[in-house]
Amino acid sequence: MKRRLPARLLASLGLSVGLLWIGVDAQAPQRQAQAPAGQVTAVQGTQPAPALPPQINVSDDPLLKPFRFRSIGPASMGGRIDDIAAVESDPSTIYVGFATGGLWKTTNNGTTWIPIFDTYSVCSIGAVAVDQRNPNIVWVGTGEANNRQSSSFGDGVYKSTDAGKTFTHVGLKETQSIARIVVDPRDSNTVYVAAIGHLFAANPERGLFKTTDGGKTW
Secondary structure, eight states, X not given: OOOOOOHHHHHHHHHHHHHHHHHHHHHHHHHHHHSOTTOOOTTTOOXXXXXXXXXXXXXXXXXXXXXXXXXOOOSSOOOOEEEEEEETTEEEEXXXXXXXXXXXXXXXXTSSOEEOOXXXXXXXXXXXXXXXXXXXXXXXXXXXXXXXXXXXXOOOEEEESSTTSOXXXXXXXXXXXXXXXXXXXXXXXXXXXXXXXXSSXXXXXXXXXXXXXXXXXX
């Protein structure tokens, strides 16, 4: 059986709510009068939207004007970007080497990225090169080539024959910093490596190196 509230109690509650509403509404003009000059209050209406900041990286060229730069990752901070290499036969596959963040790969044009060098002894990448005759072959030179007191060093050249799934160390361990790798477009076994060498001491592994046997000898 449902219990009903007494009529007197219902009337009392209704009167209390009505007085509360009148009291709140009566204070609105006072708040409006106390508002500083030029300030729009909630009673008068919402404030106008602030002006948008000026756009950057905008070109006046009709062909380029619709384009806007945006960050496409990797999401985590990887430090300075030292090199980018794309597969010419599949431009959606891109490799990006970071000074202190390792090597990353995307196969969907930058929508998502995966790190592919985290299990190796160094995380500083100076150069990346894809063999366009055989895109499964990827060359990586470790050690950033940014000559400064806080440079991160590498331990030579690595080679992948399975599109970055695994890498093998193929020499030039004491170069420490590698600035460029170029694969001969006519011969996959011929590769050139430009190495800075130790930044603060003399060492023999510096300069331009060449292999004609796929990295077995330099």
